[in-house]
Each structure stands twice: as structure tokens, then as C-alpha cells.
């Protein structure tokens with residue numbers, strides 16, 4: 001159940017962006033979308049969010065094709081945090097978080113008490129309650145990212161889609177944001193470039209290359225030296241963490257990029 005992609009194909013400008021994509025998370029799982037630049041991670045997220053529509057295949061929200069749902073119905077279930085989630089308008093954190101309640105408002109307004117409770121819960125969950133009246137331009141990158149996640153949580157979604165949520169964050173904030181997301185009782189899809197962070201925080205990972213799935217499974221099954229070389233053309237040593245058992249990647253100088261890609265088509 002949950003939010004699933006079934007045999008998706010999607011082209012843009014005559015270019016096959018995604019082909020034969022099936023991802024079927026169990027409710028509550030954190031799914032890492034991995035793959036080189038241009039492999040299709042953001043495109044898949046936009047299809048899962050219902051922002052774009054596949055040419056072939058279906059995006060199912062539980063058992064319902066997302067195409068048959070109204071925008072507002074989807075937004076009540078699926079929240080997104082974009083790579084470039086930012087605002088030029090200098091509003092306060094709490095006003096940003098309140099935007100998450102828009103899908104819950106009807107023509108005659110919404111339930112103000114429920115809105116306030118959801119906003120308070122989202123601020124508390126992301127550790128932003130004490131920052132709620134700060135102006136956007138005074139926030140650090142990590143605080144802005146937390147505010148955007150709070151806005152998504154105020155939506156009270158069952159599914160959360162995040163496109164490189166750790167971009168531009170220092171390592172402490174990367175760990176903090178991903179711990180926060182992984183602990184949420186939601187189904188999450190996270191596009192990530194950092195294989196070590198994906199290994200630490202994702203229940204399962206899906207690796208895309210040239211718009212196709214080239215590997216999928218638990219991080220320990222998927223993130224191997226062979227995979228890193230085949231997909232990224234980079235030599236690496238992969239060891240299993242002695243305490244937690246997840247794979248840990250150390251890169252070795254001297255990539256293998258010069259060789260022709262052998263990614264299966």
C-alpha cells in the first residue's frame with residue numbers, strides 16, 4: 001500500500017527520463033533514491049507527488065491511481081520538501097509552517113484549532129518551537145531546512161518526499177535532519193547523493209542510472225564496491241559497520257570514468 005510507482009515510463013523533450021520504474025514501499029519505510037546526476041531521482045519524486053504524470057504506468061496512493069484524485073486530496077496525504085525550498089518573502093517560521101495547513105482548508109476556511117495544534121506539533125517535532133517567530137532571513141541553512149520539514153509535517157501527511165534535504169548542510173545538520181526524517185512514522189522517499197548517509201538512515205535504497213533501476217534492496221545488499229564502480233565509475237572500499245551493520249563507503253582516488261559505462265540498459 002502507501003505511495004507506489006508501478007512500471008513507470010516518462011519522457012521529456014524526446015528524452016526517456018524514466019523507464020520501467022517500480023517502487024513499492026511498505027508503509028512507514030524510508031526509501032533512499034540514489035544515482036548519479038541526471039539519473040531521474042527528482043523526476044521520480046515529481047511523479048510520486050502528482051506534479052507530473054507518467055506516460056506509461058501508474059502512481060498509486062494506497063490502491064488509487066493518483067490521476068483520479070484531486071490536487072487537494074493528494075496534498076492532504078503527500079508532502080514534499082524540495083531541493084530549493086526557499087522563499088524571497090521575509091516571513092516568520094510559523095507563517096511558513098502554517099502554509100502546510102492550506103490543503104486542509106475548505107471553501108469556508110478550516111478548523112482553526114486543529115490547524116494550530118498541527119502547527120505546534122510540527123514546530124515541536126522539528127525543534128523549531130523556540131524559533132517560531134524568527135524571520136526567514138535570520139535562519140541558518142539547517143534551520144531553514146527544519147522549518148521546511150515542519151511545514152511539510154503540518155500538512156499531516158502519510159507520505160513525505162524529500163529531494164536532497166541535506167544539500168548545503170554541515171555534517172551535524174545532515175545527521176540531524178536525516179535522523180528526524182527516519183524516525184517519523186511516515187513513508188518517506190529521500191533523494192540522496194551521499195551513500196553513507198543513505199546506508200545509515202534508509203530502510204531500503206533504489207539506485208537509478210539513466211532512468212532505470214539498476215539495484216534495489218537494503219543498503220547492505222545494494223551498496224557494494226561493485227555497485228559504486230558500475231554506477232558511479234568510482235573505486236571504493238565498502239565495509240560493514242561493526243556496531244550497526246550498515247555499509248560504510250570510503251572512496252579511492254583514481255576514478256574509472258574513462259572506461260565505457262557498463263550499466264545494463
Ligand SMILES: Nc1ncnc2c1ncn2[C@@H]1O[C@H](COP(=O)(O)OP(=O)(O)OP(=O)(O)O)[C@@H](O)[C@H]1O
Nearest residue numbers: 012013015017035036037038039040041042043044
Ligand atoms: N522537463 C524536462 N525536459 C527535458 N529533460 C528533462 C526534464 N526534466 C528532466 N529532464 C532530464 O531528465 C533526466 C533526469 O533528471 P532528474 O533531475 O530527474 O535527475 P536527478 O537524478 O534528480 O539529477 P541530480 O542528481 O542532478 O539532481 C536528466 O537528463 C534531465 O536533463
